[in-house]
Each structure stands twice: as C-alpha cells, then as structure tokens.
Amino acid sequence: MKPTRNLFKLSLAAPLALALAACGGEEGDVESGDAIAAIPAPDGTNWGDTVTVSEQDGYILGNPDxxxxxxxxxxxxxxxxxxFAMTGKPGIKEYVATGVVSFEQRNLVRDPIDLTIATLVRCGQKEQMxxxxDQGWQxxxxxxxxxxxxxxxxxxxxNMPLEQRFVQIAQAAGLIEFFAARGLSADQQRACLADAEKIEAIANNSSAQAEELGINAxxxxxxxxxxxxxxTWKDIExxxxRAGARQE
Known part of the structure; x- marks a missing residue:
C-alpha cells in the first residue's frame, strides 16, 4: 500500500477501471466450535441499531464484545x-441481531473517489455510516x-489544494446531490470534504492497517x-x- 502522501497524488484518470480490480483475501481456516447462545442487548436497545467506532477507526454494527x-x-x-453490500449485508444483520456476531467495516482506500465517498459516509451520525x-455502492x-x-x-x-480538491471531486461525481437526498446537507458535506486533517487520517489508517495486516485487495x-x-457471503456464512454462530 502506498504512503498517504502518494494517495493524494493518485492519478485521476480512467476511474471506471478501478471497479475491475482484484478482490479477496489470502489465507485462514476457521476453527469449529459449539453453537453460541444468543446474547441479549441492553434493555431498550437492539444489536441491529448499535454502532461503535473501533480503535482501528472502523464502524462496528452490533455487540462490540x-x-x-x-x-x-x-x-x-x-x-x-x-x-457484497447487496448480497451479504442482509444475512449478516440476522446474525448481528443475536449479539454473537459483530460486523465491522473498515476502509482500504484505493483512489480519490473512494477517499471522497469514505469521507462523506462518515459525515453524519455514526449509525448512518x-x-x-451501502447506498453509495448501489x-x-x-x-x-x-x-x-x-x-x-x-x-x-x-491540482487544487486539499481543502478544495475533494469538494471538486464530489461535485464532478454527482455525490453532493446524491448524499443531500439521503440526509447530508450540501453545506455539511462541503465542510467534511474541506477537512484535510480528517481526510488524511482516513487515508493514514488505511495505509497503516494494510501494511500491518498484509491486505492489498x-x-x-x-x-x-x-x-x-x-x-462472498455464500462462503462466509x-x-x-462453523465457529458457533446461529440466526435468531
């Protein structure tokens, strides 16, 4: 994974080719275990609406423990x-509801459009990230x-300064209007996209974790x-x- 300073200098050419990049992990079997009993959520709450930001700056849906x-x-x-957002998330949420499984989404930033969207989806309440x-992927x-x-x-x-660059990218990609229709005001979005320190933090976390964990796809x-x-969900479920998860 390239250092953050190079992330901001990535070529903006041929964005359509980005969707065709390779995907997948590299290793790992999962140990088998007995079925794990459901874990009740605290009174007045449910795990499906519980969102926590992790130490890795990921967004955890469900029981953080x-x-x-x-x-x-x-x-x-x-x-x-x-x-995966379309085919896997509905099934994951059924397991999350039991309190036995949590699902955390973290960024592996690949290009300027990716970094722009990653910033925008974090711009509102953590429960909406x-x-x-998912709406952005659709x-x-x-x-x-x-x-x-x-x-x-x-x-x-x-060629624009960082505090202007991602606003311009969002406008060119039609993202300001798209997310405004989903509850993020245009002014709110522009303020988030002008926050170079926040954007750099997202990119830094991505680069550091990719290098530490050997994640490149x-x-x-x-x-x-x-x-x-x-x-894929059919292989992950x-x-x-096998590890002990069951649906409600």
Whole structure:
C-alpha cells in the first residue's frame, strides 16, 4: 500500500477501471466450535441499531464484545464490495441481531473517489455510516458515469489544494446531490470534504492497517483477527456457523 502522501497524488484518470480490480483475501481456516447462545442487548436497545467506532477507526454494527467479530476491508469504488453490500449485508444483520456476531467495516482506500465517498459516509451520525456506504455502492455505476461526463472538472481537482480538491471531486461525481437526498446537507458535506486533517487520517489508517495486516485487495475479511480466503457471503456464512454462530 502506498504512503498517504502518494494517495493524494493518485492519478485521476480512467476511474471506471478501478471497479475491475482484484478482490479477496489470502489465507485462514476457521476453527469449529459449539453453537453460541444468543446474547441479549441492553434493555431498550437492539444489536441491529448499535454502532461503535473501533480503535482501528472502523464502524462496528452490533455487540462490540461479540465472541465472533467479522471485519471487512472495503473500497467504495470496488464492484465486488458493492456486490457484497447487496448480497451479504442482509444475512449478516440476522446474525448481528443475536449479539454473537459483530460486523465491522473498515476502509482500504484505493483512489480519490473512494477517499471522497469514505469521507462523506462518515459525515453524519455514526449509525448512518454503513447505511450510506451501502447506498453509495448501489449508486456506483452512476458515480462513474458522472465522472466520465465531467472529466475535465474531475481532472482539474488534482491540482487544487486539499481543502478544495475533494469538494471538486464530489461535485464532478454527482455525490453532493446524491448524499443531500439521503440526509447530508450540501453545506455539511462541503465542510467534511474541506477537512484535510480528517481526510488524511482516513487515508493514514488505511495505509497503516494494510501494511500491518498484509491486505492489498478488496473486499478482504477477517474473522476474530484471522484473514479469510473467501470474499462472498455464500462462503462466509458457513464459516460463521462453523465457529458457533446461529440466526435468531
């Protein structure tokens, strides 16, 4: 993974090619275990609405102390990540509801559009981060189409100061209007995208964790810290069950 300083200098050309990048993890079997009994949420709450920000700056859905911790390293310009958001998230939420499984989403930043969306989905309440991410993935083709249509404005962003660059990228990609329709005001978005320190922190965390864990593709999944060699829900669900997870 390139250092953060190079992330901000990434070429803005050919964004459509980014969706075709390789995906997947490298290793890891999962130990089998007995079925784990459901863990009740605190009175007046439910695990499906519980969101915690982790020490790794990821967003945890569910019981933060769940015995089975599933982590996804994802990119917002990854087609396979978009597919997982549609095919895997509904099933994951059923396991999260038991309190036995938590699901944490972390960033593996690959390009300027990815970093822009990663900033925007964190711009509101923490409970909305994964929701907005999923909506952004559903809109991925339209995002790339807007960038291609507004190519000159997108390319010009690369020469702008950081506090202006990501606002320009978001405008060229049609993201300001998209997220405004989903509860983030245009002014709120521009303020987040002008916060160079916050944006650099997202990129720094991505680079450091990718180097530490040897993660170089998206989506990559960890289960209790062990990197999995699968990246689709049909392959991940049996591993959760083998480890002791059950649906409600």
């Amino acid at each position: 769940a015995p089975l911790k599933l982590v996804e390293y994802a990119s917002h310009t990854c087609g396979a990540c978009a597919n 994964q929701v907005l991410s 809109n991925l083709e339209q995002t790339f189409a807007a960038v291609n249509q507004n190519g000159a404005a997108y390319e010009a962003a690369g 998206t989506p990559t999944f960890l289960l209790n810290g062990r990197k999995l060699d699968v990246n 049996p591993l959760l069950q």
